[in-house]
Amino acid sequence: MNLRTLSLTLASAVALAACGSSSNGNGTASSSMTTESSSQTSVSSVVSSSMSSVISSASMSSSSMMSSSMSSSSEPANALDCDLYTAAKGQAIYEKDCAFCHQLFDDDGIAIGGVANADPFDANATSYVYNGNTSTDLAAFISAYMPPPGGTCDEDCGINLAVYIKSLTDTPLCAAAMAEYSVSLINASAGQKLSPAAVILNSEPLNLWTIGAPATKALEMLAESGSPQMLLDENPGLANATLALTSQGEINTATFEMMAGKPTFLSVASMPILTNDAVVSIQNVAIDGLAVGHSMMIDAYILDAGTEANTETKETVPGLGVTGAGYAAERNELTGNDQVTLHPGVVSNAELSSSDLSEMHRFDSGSFKVKVTRTQ
Numbered sequence: 001m002n003l004r005t006l007s008l009t010l011a012s013a014v015a016l017a018a019c020g021s022s023s024n025g026n027g028t029a030s031s032s033m034t035t036e037s038s039s040q041t042s043v044s045s046v047v048s049s050s051m052s053s054v055i056s057s058a059s060m061s062s063s064s065m066m067s068s069s070m071s072s073s074s075e076p077a078n079a080l081d082c083d084l085y086t087a088a089k090g091q092a093i094y095e096k097d098c099a100f101c102h103q104l105f106d107d108d109g110i111a112i113g114g115v116a117n118a119d120p121f122d123a124n125a126t127s128y129v130y131n132g133n134t135s136t137d138l139a140a141f142i143s144a145y146m147p148p149p150g151g152t153c154d155e156d157c158g159i160n161l162a163v164y165i166k167s168l169t170d171t172p173l174c175a176a177a178m179a180e181y182s183v184s185l186i187n188a189s190a191g192q193k194l195s196p197a198a199v200i201l202n203s204e205p206l207n208l209w210t211i212g213a214p215a216t217k218a219l220e221m222l223a224e225s226g227s228p229q230m231l232l233d234e235n236p237g238l239a240n241a242t243l244a245l246t247s248q249g250e251i252n253t254a255t256f257e258m259m260a261g262k263p264t265f266l267s268v269a270s271m272p273i274l275t276n277d278a279v280v281s282i283q284n285v286a287i288d289g290l291a292v293g294h295s296m297m298i299d300a301y302i303l304d305a306g307t308e309a310n311t312e313t314k315e316t317v318p319g320l321g322v323t324g325a326g327y328a329a330e331r332n333e334l335t336g337n338d339q340v341t342l343h344p345g346v347v348s349n350a351e352l353s354s355s356d357l358s359e360m361h362r363f364d365s366g367s368f369k370v371k372v373t374r375t376q
Contacts, residue, residue: 080159082174090164093157097148109168123168138162179260180376181287184253185268187246189367191360193319194246194280195226197270199254202237203263205284209340215305219340222269223277223305226318231269246270255375264288268300268370273319274361277308278343280368290374300368304343312347312355320356 095104102121103114109123127134128141135141143158153161166173181201187194200206208231209219218230232240241254258264269281280300290296304310314320346362349355 080163080173082163085156085159085163085174087164087167087172087174090160090162090167093153093161094164097151097153098146098161100149105165105168109165121165123165124170138165177260178257178376179264179288179374181256181258181264181266181290182253182371182373182375183256183266183268184251184371184373185243185246185270186251186369186371187248187367188369189248189272189363191248191358192272192274192363192367193248194368195222195271195273196228196245197243197252197268197280198222198228198231198235199241199243199256200232200235200237200267201239201256201258201287202235202265202267205265206235206237206267208235208267208269208283209279209281209303209305211303211340211342213340214338215307215340219269219279219305220277220307222271223279223303224271224308224318226271226273228269235267237267243270245273257376258288260288262288266370266372270368272302272363272368274317274357275319275343275346276310276312276316277305279303279305282370285370285372287372287374290372292374292376295371295373298370298372299366300370302343302345302363302365302368304341306337306339306341310344310347312352312357314356317356 099111099114101114101116101118102111105111105121105123111121111123113120127136128138133145135144139155139158139162141158142161143153143155147153163173167176183199185194185197185199209215215223216234218234221230222228228242232242239256239258241256243252243254246252264287265284266287267281267283267285269279269283272278272280280302282298282300285296285298287296308316345364346357347355348357348359348362350359
């Protein structure tokens with residue numbers, strides 16, 4: 001069954017008629033599709049008995065679709081073939097044939113009036129009205145009353161559109177496949193401790209830090225005090241967690257669920273607390289390409305936030321005890337180098353007599369790692 005469509009360059013009168021608009025007698029078109037709020041119905045009510053027939057039948061006449069579209073639902077929701085009917089197919093149909101009247105959906109699942117100024121369409125609604133006819137069966141409603149310009153929307157079309165529209169809500173007809181990731185922070189240093197770490201997963205790249213640019217206040221807070229909270233508040237991503245303090249030789253792990261097949265970027269940030277203003281971090285590592293059961297091991301960057309001089313004294317290093325100053329609002333980089341750089345490493349009292357750090361507090365590339373495993 002093919003969806004017959006007509007170019008969206010039809011005369012406006014034809015387009016308005018196809019959107020369910022009518023003349024009010026003075027030549028002004030008025031929209032006749034509205035949505036009403038009602039109590040939440042079960043998912044099964046969205047796919048009626050008329051929709052179940054398409055799963056076993058190749059076609060149905062337009063007239064039979066019209067007469068059966070308001071019939072009560074008897075088909076359980078799990079009978080819907082979510083391999084055959086997908087949000088991607090429905091979105092393609094919607095953008096091609098429906099957005100002309102209803103416009104694209106915003107982040108809240110609302111499609112305001114498009115070119116033809118149709119009434120707003122709310123993906124979260126559970127009741128739909130057309131010229132006095134009411135239905136809670138979205139797929140049948142679309143097939144019967146919302147044909148594309150100059151064509152018809154058969155039952156395959158209606159179900160795909162319903163799956164797409166409901167995918168924008170908290171009650172999708174077809175739940176998205178989920179990917180599960182295990183993210184571990186590994187401290188392979190001889191004597192450093194890593195502060196509680198921010199772990200963030202997002203669908204788009206974040207900007208926690210940029211080498212050569214001044215540290216943000218949130219990065220400075222982490223680099224000097226070891227607290228990731230401000231960084232998480234400003235960069236929550238789609239999912240995040242805070243790992244506990246990770247001592248030398250230890251591993252801390254968090255598990256996340258993300259939508260499978262969607263871009264997923266991982267960022268991690270912590271402070272080696274036996275430093276003045278160092279940060280251990282990875283940023284925007286794409287992990288969505290991992291197959292189930294596969295892992296990747298990533299050497300973390302060791303950064304100098306450039307917000308405090310590397311004096312390595314107990315008065316300025318928080319990990320040396322309660323006398324450590326931690327975060328200071330005034331930036332005190334003696335070199336005047338107020339920018340994020342790669343960390344030169346701990347000097348220690350082996351080479352700097354005023355340092356309160358020992359050689360065991362030194363680190364190098366590879367001392368801190370992040371391991372990601374896709375478990376589902």
